[in-house]
Amino acid sequence: MNVYSTYLAVMVSAMGAGGAVWADTPYRPAGQSPSETVDLGTVTVRGKHMVMEKGYKAERSDITGVDTSILDTPYSIDVVTQERLEDKQPQTLEESVKGISGLTQGNNLAGTLDTVMRRGYGSNRDGSIMRNGLGSPMARNFTANVERVEVLKGPASVLYGMQNPGGVINVVTKKPDHTKHTTTLNIGYGNYAAKKAGIDTTGPIGNSGAAYRFVADYKTQNYWRSFGSNTEYIVAPSLSWQNDKTKVSAGYEYQNYKGVFDRGTFLDVSGTAANNPNYGKVLDIPLKRRLDDPINVTKGHSHTFQLNGEHKLNQNWKLRAAYGFSKNHYNDWQARVMNYNAATREVRRRIDGTRPSDASTHSLNISANGLVDQGENITHKLRASVQLQDYKLKLGDLRRSAAQHNMSVDNPVYGQNWIESANPTADARTSDTLEHYKTAALLLQDSAYIGNHWIVSGGVRGQWHKIESGQGRPIRFRNRSSGFNLFPQIGAVYLINPRWSVYGNFGTSAKPNASRNIDYAGKKIPLEKSRQFELGSKYHSENLSANFALFHIKKDNVARPVILANGDVETRIIEKNRSQGVEVDVNGKITDKLGISANYTLTDTKVLEDKNEPLNEGNRFGSIPKHTAGLTLFYDFGRALGGNWRTGAGLDYRGRWGFNYVRNNQAQWFEMPSATTYHAFVSYDTKVGGKPLNLRLTGKNLGNKQYFVSHTSATMQHLSIGEPRTVTLGAKLSF
Template identity: 25%
Template sequence: MKLAPLLSNICIATSTLIIVAQPAWAEIAQVTDVRLNPTDKGLEIILETADGNTPRVFPVSYKETFVVNITNTQLRLPSSQDFRANNPAPGIAAVTVTQQTANSVRVTVVGTAGVPKAEVGRSDHALVLSLTAPADTTAQKPQPTPIVPQAEQPESQTQPPAETEQPVESTEGEEIEIVVTGEQEEGYSVPDASTATRTDTPLREIPANVQVIPREVLEDQQAIRLQDALRNVSGVNFSSSFGNRFSFFNARGFTLAQLRNGFRDDFNASRAAAELANIERIEVLKGPASVLYGQVEPGGIINLVTKRPLPDPYYAADFTIGSYSFYRPTLDFSGPLTTDGTLAYRLNVAYENAGSFRDFVDSERIFVAPTLSWQLGPNTTLTLEGTYLHDERPLDLGLVAIGDRPADLPFSRSLFGPQRPGLEFDEKQGFIYLEHRFNEDLSLRSAFRVTSSFEGRDAIIAADEVQSDDRTLPLRISDFDQYYDTYTLQNDLIGKFQTGSVDHTVLFGVELARLTGRFPEGANAYGAEIDIFNPVYEFSFDPLEFSSGGYSETNSIGIYLQDQITLLDNLKLLIGGRFDSADSEETFIDSGTTTSEASAFSPRLGIVYQPISPVSLYANYSRSFVPQVGRSADNTPFDPERGTQYEVGVKADLLDGRLSTTLAAYQITKSNVLTTDPTNPEFSIQVGEQRSRGIELDVVGEILPGWNIIASYAYTDAKITEDYTYEVGNRLNNVPENTASLWTTYTIQSGSLAGLGFGAGAFFVDNRAGDLDNSFELPDYTRVDAAIYYTRDNFKAALNIKNLFDIRYFEGGDSRTTIVPGVPLTILGTVSLEF
């Protein structure tokens, strides 16, 4: 049996400002004690860690604040979760160590006459922050007066400082702040990602445009569906919903593949819209990605990274209620199952029940996702993950086009009746992740996924376009069941070595996949009509026409090799290639069996040069591969469809690393596109070509403490360059020339209103061609959203307003009878508790 592409488990710890990507099962350092040691120059803050683990430290400077992020770390004091000390040393007014969230700790040092200079030191069992206070002739030498915990440890005051490494001095200002975070962190800017390389690599060292949407953005915007989140990324556009059941997206003019922890999770594996209840972050890689992921369109990939078990107890509950009878409770529980912490769990549960601004459209969704992580030994971890999703909703294809634009209909109008049950969907997924580290330079990752999904359709939908009277729409009944199963296995061997002064990180992988589908006998009935301007929901259909059942099977294998080469500290090269082979067979009782085979080699070459530390210049060349299914007049097999990209860009970290920017320019040519044979219209020929060129800009991060921003702009020129079916020069459908987004939040940091926050955003989408014929156009729009929230201790309340000005807009559509209307003014209120 052959099995298909996937990516190993990607779960990367993030933090407020700067983070280090680590595997989900990486051992988290615990700070077990905080000690203060006055010195002749100022003060040492000693953070003792358990089991000899020392966190990695990354400094970031503000104008008036100096921040040090300590990643993959949690605060676990013996007597309290808080530590406070007033006037511990000359020039230092206060030191506080407080638990911000269940997995976030903040240490704040306030100076009396400016910011102390800081050096960061490490030892086997402690992290030492050595502070030198600015001169203050009026200051006396007070003794430390801890507030919490009550019990002092005087013997620690005389211990010598740990051996220091890589000293870091602060800039001038008023306070020093150290943020210690675990898996659930705050912050919009994420500097590391695994999707582009399958290795934990800083974004500045990846020769590609990769954008990350962390959990905090999802929560601030109340992004319940994938399209709510992806509107923050430059050039990513919603295409269609396939009848309100699945969301399709494009970038750079072409379709984006969807993955979950690196496994293909698009319409061939999952038949319903993605659930975000157990998603920690979303990573978007733009451009051809076949070098690591096999059969994908040249637009790129969306990778959903799921939450992982935490080493300490964590309990969170949310309840959201909103417009159109929407309500949605969620639970997120995690913690250890054994006293030594080697076995940990996580459980995410969501229930959703909602009406709609669309007539006759009600939905219900149940989602359960348990996860277990077992530390089999110091170098081996096994993680088991499961998901169950049940979804029911009508099949709603949306509105229709008349002439060259969408029909002028109320957005609430459904072009089907209330008597049909619509869609019923059940999906079960199981994941196994195994990682073993042979030594510091060699590791093996294996992952296996199996899915089983059922989709039942019993609905009334459009049978054709609106007739010549511009009001009569033919209808049909569609009634059938579908069953899909997937089996996917992936193995990655990662090795690090040197050849002379050149460093290498080599990835060798093998992926196997099988996808099967079963289609029992279905039925259609035609003959009914509806007046779209004066609908009467009573239909008379012709007798049912039964279709025969069938079976399909697709097998694939991919073998890939990648080398990340560090030629110099500021010059890095990425070289990779993959060979794919796929075969498929489809059998229907009344029409026999058709088979197809395809194979291709997909290369990638990239280079990154950093003229100065915060700036990276990059360029890449890459190709994509998708097998083609169809019939030619002489029965000649079709070559795979290929995408070829050339891209250049610049990445920069501004404001001392708090703000990350990416500017990219690219050209993609998609060749071997099937088009109708002009001499034999019942067959196809392979001469079609499409081309996309564009510029993208993304900005994300924290401008000042508490002030976050995520913004984007994209210009995309995507059109047909060769074809016999469509006119050369036609725009590709659902691809706006210009898009822009801006979302920003500010949270008051101190005083009686601390924890009160505000958010606002605007999202612009240019006009789009509705189909490849360019027979109609979807108009441009600008949607404005807003939010207000309040956080105190473990409680949070939020009010999100979507489409604040209640504009009328269309999200997308892939034909004249499947135009998706945008959601009107919607208000969501959420209450959250976290322990």
């Protein structure tokens, strides 16, 4: 029996009696011919298919398009499991992946759009967030319908098309359970008048082979700063049907939200360092004090529909198809702080509005997955896929008030009188913005299991793209272009033993530049292109996983905003940069009672070339700490007072970070201090009337640390503020 076969056997035994394992790769006992394959069934954990996770430790992932063991993949894959989400109780996607190495929050457009930086790269609306493997334009992707979150780090263009080189995030939603009926009711309450109520019910529909799931959730909370509140509700029904060969599922989610539009506090860059002693420092006012206005609100809704099918042609081959449509619509108003005058201690504000923003994505993936034996010692896991995507972003009226208003930062006066008289009108230059990307691709993948120790993986994506973008009334198309690109990727895994592997990979990536305000005068639009080398090692025992990675990424044709002499902002292709570093993640149980989740990241970023501002060369990337780390320990105390007690506590460290502020075509580097925050939870499981009841107390930022998360852009001085201390109590009853 070779090492890979031994590994599969270990995986089977880890599942225990009644657990079955999904295996696309044949398991051949000693002496069996290659043509005699054994079907090992399907991974089933809590009634869900094709995924195996144990506590904080994930065994398998489908993020590469082929369900496989994470140990066997030559890529960095991290998973926030169902139990880990239960313990964290995150409210946003950024919070859900906090604690995974290499990830930090970026400019999330005043808290209105999910933005996760991966290995130093990323932006809002960059197409890096997937929903069950399909592109998602949703503003807020983390809802009560989410079961787990997967992260693939490094260039992912070979798998997901036009992407930044840092990787992608896949949000996996809840699916119908074909094995049993379960209904869960949950409620919660916390500080800042936080309230939550939801239902999750699922089960088979008779003996028809069909099953259903219905998730509904409502939550609301007052904002922790001067004014505002956040409210959201979702409704998510889904159906599935299956027999021995075929599976079909359909899911829909409607989300409605109303939330705070808050760009944070302001950096004092009034005057110069010579005449302003606070130059380059955060305004010396309480962080709770807002300098915008109660009109700063975003309202929106989204629709997401997905249809999936899978059919087994024979023991070794199957066809898969997935179609998804998602649309997000929102409107917002804001009193935008434009600048600060240190002499008068006043900010100047204007009224801005986006009325509306519509982003939509159509995705279609059709693939054939199969196994081919090549002699006694080589088995190929193959995938051929056709992928189509149509992404469109349309912004309607971009309203800007001509009049501006001064307000004291020490005695702010909020109200509607000035706002009503400002009468913001649509800016003819920037309204009717359009970004439209179409792609069609053929993807070929192969993972060859060679002998006792080697797994060699490779893939190539041939992709055609068409880009159309512009703005203005009448709309002025700044560029229209199309092209064809090949994205190769190759990697190898060496299995030292069934639980420990080392790996390496090389990958390429490309994505369109944010080009709606660049006039290329008919020239071909250059894509941002990048390449990565990565080396790493993975250890997966029965209860504990540890991952270590070294990476080096270079990126060319980078776009950056530049302020022109007349004050306008123009994006130019002027930069080359690189990111390199070290990542460590440990998740699972150290003993039967004691568990751990730990991470460390060193991200060394550098601007290699800046054709517009040579002084920027050598600077780090904005908002990216060089060091981040986290540690959570959790312990199962067993039974006491009629139930089972479990608790956990830990910390998150965010090192010093900085950003480049560009004014009058001069770049200045400002740096923010490091911050350490603490969190904890207590979970109590008991039964009421024979039905499982969970009570959970969760605390975040328990030291109430005041800190800053990110800088909003290269042309503004806003700083996003970290969340203060929050404590919530929740109850979940299942029957």
